[in-house]
Amino acid sequence: MKxxxxxxxxxxxxxxxxxxxxxxGSVDVYGLPFHKLTRSMSLLTREKRDIAPEENEGLSxxxxxxxxxxxxxxxxxxxxxxxxxxxxxxxxxxxxxxVTRRGRGSGMLRDLPALRVFLDRLFSDPLAVALSVKTRxxxxxxxxxxxxxxxxxxxxxxHVTIHVRTAREQYTGGIHPxxxxxxxxxxxxxxxxxxxxRTPEDVRALLARCPGTEAVMIxxxxxxxxxxxxxxxGGAPAGTEELRAWYTALYEGWCGRFQATxxxxxxxxxxEWPAGNDIKKARLLRRAGDIESCIAxxxx
Ligand SMILES: Cc1cc2nc3c(=O)[nH]c(=O)nc-3n(C[C@H](O)[C@H](O)[C@H](O)COP(=O)(O)O)c2cc1C
Numbered sequence: 001m002k003x004x005x006x007x008x009x010x011x012x013x014x015x016x017x018x019x020x021x022x023x024x025g026s027v028d029v030y031g032l033p034f035h036k037l038t039r040s041m042s043l044l045t046r047e048k049r050d051i052a053p054e055e056n057e058g059l060s061x062x063x064x065x066x067x068x069x070x071x072x073x074x075x076x077x078x079x080x081x082x083x084x085x086x087x088x089x090x091x092x093x094x095x096x097x098x099v100t101r102r103g104r105g106s107g108m109l110r111d112l113p114a115l116r117v118f119l120d121r122l123f124s125d126p127l128a129v130a131l132s133v134k135t136r137x138x139x140x141x142x143x144x145x146x147x148x149x150x151x152x153x154x155x156x157x158x159h160v161t162i163h164v165r166t167a168r169e170q171y172t173g174g175i176h177p178x179x180x181x182x183x184x185x186x187x188x189x190x191x192x193x194x195x196x197x198r199t200p201e202d203v204r205a206l207l208a209r210c211p212g213t214e215a216v217m218i219x220x221x222x223x224x225x226x227x228x229x230x231x232x233x234g235g236a237p238a239g240t241e242e243l244r245a246w247y248t249a250l251y252e253g254w255c256g257r258f259q260a261t262x263x264x265x266x267x268x269x270x271x272e273w274p275a276g277n278d279i280k281k282a283r284l285l286r287r288a289g290d291i292e293s294c295i296a297x298x299x300x
Contacts, residue, residue: 003229006219007031007064014055015253021059023246026229029060034091037067037076053084064089068104070121081128092135095167106167109139119155130158137179138166145179159190161217184212197221200231223273251291271298
């Protein structure tokens with residue numbers, strides 16, 4: 001089974017991806033956070049850096065775009081190819097109102113006839129790279145899923161990542177694993193399960209229910225436990241020294257790129273995941289003024 005590290009804007013940058021690969025590995029593909037495409041086709045400095053080959057040396061990565069314009073997507077895929085990559089992903093999942101208001105991300109699921117026109121235009125000529133898609137199971141309601149699923153199955157996507165929530169449900173609302181089962185039953189080529197896989201047991205339960213699962217994508221579970229992919233493959237849990245090395249390397253990597261206060265802010269944001277619902281850890285983490293205090297807050 002393939003494991004994708006989910007793209008997480010503002011968190012899973014090149015420093016995190018490289019550090020994770022070096023210290024923990026066991027992930028097959030690292031998703032790159034989306035590039036918001038514009039008419040001028042100029043990427044932000046951070047987007048340019050994120051997709052640069054040197055940022056991803058030695059990694060298998062999946063660049064991602066957010067757009068509702070097929071020409072923009074085609075031009076961006078040419079750029080992806082020129083950077084040396086052979087695949088790219090279309091985001092139909094982002095639920096942020098600033099994105100959906102412009103009819104992008106999961107906003108594209110609100111108007112399926114327009115989505116079909118977009119996909120027809122996109123696939124009318126050969127694409128520069130293999131294109132996959134990451135989708136929600138509806139905008140308002142899971143009842144929208146069968147129609148969305150039917151439409152996505154009509155196009156030659158390399159794979160389809162299914163975050164088993166609606167856009168309305170954001171990241172913590174109800175979860176609908178049966179939407180993935182339906183994709184398998186309908187024979188959608190190469191579906192990738194995504195949503196709330198936090199432990200090896202969660203993955204085992206998914207495989208028991210859906211033995212045909214070829215691939216999973218994991219985001220927050222890997223932030224909370226960077227050894228999760230290794231554990232899923234039968235390897236050892238992370239030791240304290242390993243976790244200390246992980247947080248220290250991330251902090252030092254971010255310090256080399258940002259001001260120290262920003263690097264500290266980033267590491268604190270990341271460490272909220274391993275701190276979880278532990279109120280004492282969360283309080284100590286909030287008060288921490290340096291990396292050592294952050295590590296002491298979370299690892300004790
Ligand atoms: C802070 C944050 C940023 C995210 N950024 C992206 C993104 O750039 N592209 C994307 O497709 N999904 C993005 N997601 C969604 C995740 O990739 C993933 O689908 C979601 O967290 C559910 O998976 P999980 O339960 O394993 O975390 C983001 C999620 C969070 C919480």
